[in-house]
Amino acid sequence: MSAASQIPNKTLAVRGLTKRMGERVLWSGLNLEFLPGQMTALTGQSGCGKTTLLNVLGLLERPTGGVVTYGTRDLTDGSPRTRRLMHRNVMGFMFQNYALVEQWTVAQNLQLALRCVGVAASERRRLIRRALHVVHLDGYDKRLVYTLSGGEQQRVAIARIVIRSPRIVLADEPTAALDADNRAVVMHHLRRFADDGAIVIYTTHNEEDAADADRIIKL
Template identity: 40%
Template sequence: MIKTENLQKIFRTEEVETWALSEVNIEINEGEFVAIMGPSGCGKTTLLNILGLLDNPTSGQYFLNGTDVSKFTENERTNLRKGIIGFVFQSFNLIEELNVYENIELPLLYMRIPAAERKQRVKEAMNRMAISHREKHFPQQLSGGQQQRVAIARAVVANPKLILADEPTGNLDSKNGAEVMSLLTDLNSEGTTIVMVTHSQHDAGYANRIIKLFDGKVVPEVVL
């Protein structure tokens, strides 16, 4: 599903050139659950942003489902991202002015899904994440664990083939963190490919495989 060849990302200012990624070569098969680990500043989130079509590499190639997307325009990235990728962030990234139902519905509005189908899919996602009783609540009225459940529901409501999670338990206590990891594991068992950035060795234990980064480069992979 995912393949990168000599992927590099350089951030440049007038005076400074920073190599965030250098010759990154990875392959992730459909249906895998892969954790990306490494110290702060090693390039984990930069790599996830490229895999999620939020950014392009400076050089090298990125193949998603066999298509080289490394030189896609912003519009091309956006259109492809809508259809196949869901995101889960450490900070939940919910819209404060929208209630639970509306936050989950948002990706379907972008995809121009008909109203009746939107309603059905949002209801199914809320039921699955056990937050139906909170559908009229706003993010500030929810606990951290509930907010992350909303974020996961929003990520899965479009039936993505790939979910990218950036420190999904980083703002949660151990109980809520374990519940979130269980939800991601369940999604993976149903065939969804998951790529997760984490500092937590415990969370990485849920993955099938660990990719380690150091100073923008991949170090030998660990198979669990």
């Protein structure tokens, strides 16, 4: 069992959240709650700040004003320790470019995620096999990432989340470069994360992807 799966479900919330980029205000005074077991789609025109909001929620960027909380903890206190613990124990990310090391094998990429949370080598192998089975990539552990298709790389990125069981899953345009079949696979797994009690938030331009959410927030 991962460290994250031992953490009770909590609500992720923002209060009075504001973000400026130079003289431009992307959004101001946002008050939102994201619940365990819920899929939320962030939609809106290009440049409206969807990815920026996702980055603020994931503690990759700081807001100009307002607070982000997880349960009773204020995440906008600027503490590197808070960010480190949340990234290690609570949050999982899916990026448009998959964020994989292309010259490494699939197993090496997945092992990196497990080493960060102190999982023993023998247990890593078991978790990697299980995660690859879940995403239908059995036997791919020794494949080099750069030899995989975009859909296969995104499934490796999903496997990276599966092995850690984070309580918050943040995905930036997770199906943007995928065909219909791989899109369906990604959305299926996002729903599974939510069904397992995770908070799932993703950005999208795709109306079908947005329709799969429990809630749509248009920026």
